[in-house]
Every structure is written in structure tokens, then in C-alpha cells.
Amino acid sequence: MLGISVDQVRKMISRKEMSTMQVSDRSPHVIPIGEVIRHKPFVKKKSSMSFDDYQNIDALNATSLKKLNKSLNHYLFQEFEQTPSMVKGIALHDYVEHKMAGRDFYNYYAVTPNFDKRTKSGKEELGQFLRENENKKILSEAENKDIQAMGNAILSNQDFWQLVESKNKKVEEVLLWTHEGIRAKARLDYSRQDRDDANVVDIKTCQDASFKGFRSAVFRYLYHIQAQWYRIGYKAVYGVWPWFVFCAVENHPPYNVALYELHPDILAEAQERIDISVNLYKRFCNGELVSKGYHEKVECIWA
Numbered sequence: 101m102l103g104i105s106v107d108q109v110r111k112m113i114s115r116k117e118m119s120t121m122q123v124s125d126r127s128p129h130v131i132p133i134g135e136v137i138r139h140k141p142f143v144k145k146k147s148s149m150s151f152d153d154y155q156n157i158d159a160l161n162a163t164s165l166k167k168l169n170k171s172l173n174h175y176l177f178q179e180f181e182q183t184p185s186m187v188k189g190i191a192l193h194d195y196v197e198h199k200m201a202g203r204d205f206y207n208y209y210a211v212t213p214n215f216d217k218r219t220k221s222g223k224e225e226l227g228q229f230l231r232e233n234e235n236k237k238i239l240s241e242a243e244n245k246d247i248q249a250m251g252n253a254i255l256s257n258q259d260f261w262q263l264v265e266s267k268n269k270k271v272e273e274v275l276l277w278t279h280e281g282i283r284a285k286a287r288l289d290y291s292r293q294d295r296d297d298a299n300v301v302d303i304k305t306c307q308d309a310s311f312k313g314f315r316s317a318v319f320r321y322l323y324h325i326q327a328q329w330y331r332i333g334y335k336a337v338y339g340v341w342p343w344f345v346f347c348a349v350e351n352h353p354p355y356n357v358a359l360y361e362l363h364p365d366i367l368a369e370a371q372e373r374i375d376i377s378v379n380l381y382k383r384f385c386n387g388e389l390v391s392k393g394y395h396e397k398v399e400c401i402w403a
Contacts, residue, residue: 148274157274157285158283159276160285161286161329162325166326168378172392189305191243192250193289193303195250200255212226212229246355249353249355250350260301264301274286275287280378286333289301290303291334291342299343300331302327303347303349305348307352309349322373327346328344328367328370328371332374343361345359
């Protein structure tokens, strides 16, 4: 039992008097303050915000659960870093969103020519280009080519349009709720609800959008945990279970697009993984764990 209130903790954090907290005199665990604050429940809500603002919300999300599914240390040592593939994926989402809304994508993005940075004139031209586009995100010509091709392939897919086209559709909606006493969040690519009929669509870039190829990616990257977590959040906020669909698009020619739902058995397996991850996190916050790795004591390896 902590002998300090959440308000007291907040004040001490603001005064930079503490950054970690020990659960009890008997516990060897030092818990980051963020994990303590995370126990303060959310009021269920939905909102629109930038990706950076979403990242700054202190709550468990699908990425956290995937890390916890490996080990507590994977979660504790996670650091957010935008990889080139993530930057490209965000640009693709923006391309589709702006096109659907009738906005010019290139009001927000700029494509850099191939400047010869080995020469003085090339460096000067690059500097001028960056100054002229300082408020825009920068893409290479190759990235722009792929994003255009992937985005147009998605937008020309009639099955995609049938899922998202509605006066009630929402783009990149953020859901906030409390899951078993833990603050939770999710950011949906596309969603809509017409009476009791609701669906969520998530765009995924991939090497292989075929049934066999994408099925393999679902288990390799734990996409099914994300799908079930989004369904849980939607149910918590809206009161209905949505139909979840992946829109898979290949990130190279011919940029094929394929849509997939997950079998109930796969969603059930994802739910089991979520339950295990949440329980692990709660045990950590309660100071019940000795090992933060894969397991405690000695395990037998058998054939």
C-alpha cells in the first residue's frame, strides 16, 4: 500500500523531487513514476489529435502489449524511434487521408530532388530547399513514388471504399479507456458506425499481401493483438464490437491490395496474449515479480 497520494506524487514530479518509486519496504522493485500515474483511470472518450500528441499520452497501447508479450524487460527498455518504414507508413496514411478529404498532399509534404551533396552548389541548393519547406515533411523521390502507387492502389479498391465510405466515418480517431484498472489507448486508421453496424479498418504495408504471405505477417508481427486491442477499445467507448479488417498493400510493384478479417479463433488467441500481458504488467506494478526476463527459476527444455 503506497503511503502517498497521486496528487502528492504529481507535485513531487513537477518539482523534480522523484523519478521512480519503490513499491514497499519488502519489495526489491523500483517502478517508474509513469507506471504509477498510469493507474489513474481515464474517462472513456474519443478524440482527434496529432500522432505526436497521441504518443505523449501515458497509457498502454498495442505496441506496449506486444513488448510485454515477449518479456517485461522488452517493455521497460522500449524506446520510440521512427524507422524509415514507419515514416513511409505514416506518409501513406496521410496520402490516403488527404486524398479522401480532397486536400493536396503536397501542401504537407515536399519531395527532395537528388542534390549532389558532394559539391558546394549542391549543398547550397539542398539548404535552400529545406528552408523553403521547413514546415513540411520531406520525402525522397523513391519514397514519393512508392507512396503515390500504394495510396492510389488503396483508393482504387472498391472493397476498401465500401468499408470506409459513410457520413459517419472517422479518420485516425483516438480512443481512451480504462482496461482492468490500467489506462489504455488506441489510434484507429478508419472507423465507422451505422446504428449497430460498426467496423474498423487498419492499413498495413507489407512485402506480400497474398493470403499466405499476410497470414504469416499477422503472427510474425503480432497484428492479431493489435486487432483485438482495437476491438476492446471500441467496445469500451462505443458499446459495440466492431468488425475489424486489415487493408494490406504491397510496398513494391505491382502494389497489390488485399483485405482480410481474422478468424474468431485467432482473435481468441490474441485475447489470451493480451490477458497474459496485462496481468504481467499489473504484477510488476504491484511488486510481485522477481524476474523481468522470460521466466523465473529453472525450466526444462524438452523435445
